[in-house]
Amino acid sequence: MRQSWHERFCDSPDVLKSARCDQTVVPVLDAEIGGRDFITMAGPCSVETEFQLMATANHVRRAGARILRGGAFKPRSSPYAFQGHGLAGLQMLARCDVPMVAEYADILQIGTRNMENYTLLEAAARSGKPILLKRGMAATIADFLRSAQVILDNGNPNVILCERGIRTFETAMRNTFDVAAIVLLKQISHLPVIADPSHAAGCRELVPALARIAVAAGADGLLIEVHPNPEKAWSDADQTLNFTEFDDMMASLDPYIALRPQISPREMVSADVMEAVG
Ligand code: PEP
């Protein structure tokens, strides 16, 4: 790695690749994030009802997703938007037909608005659960890596970095998908990197193409919003895929995923277990 990267990211030395660590693989029950498999996490933006969650879980699992996502505590841009069911949402996730749930979720997601909430990061780290850390919408890559370092410093090595788009002068899309960040993070950090094209795009028509770009950029996985009836979703309706759109996207990813060993040489393994993320 270039010496200048070491200098630029000197506040987060433990997240950078080193002779000691070239790649962290985050185990989540039977899945491995950052390992040989490309991992798709999919589900609704917010947990709404048991029907919505069960229907989505069953569908995305059949289509190849390995991890179910669903938000329960959701700080939103608008104080008048649905903020999530809180504990009740987590309890719905735990009742899903997935092989797991010692507690309520197997991965804790830190949203973009909380990336620099160090008190929260410390508490999340101490839970011992894998942490899916989303890039702050106005965070530089150095800021992002510093937050990951805080989690590592608190004794939790299982951090998954998530590029979800950043704010730029461009307003046509909800965010600007920083695909170069994925490429750079994969070169300099040993932590797994996943992409969230749903929040990056803000509109469902762009999600499949951005997902394919993320695979080509070397991402270890995807986070995709899916709902049985996106028009009726209580949050992020515009960017959410319906089941058919999700199936089509997954099929379109296959040739890109098949090229991954050339992008970053890894053997392929398989397992069909789904876990929950909340
Ligand atoms: C989400 O994943 O639903 C979410 C709110 O994401 P972000 O924090 O990236 O906006």
Ligand code: MN
């Ligand atoms: Mn969302």
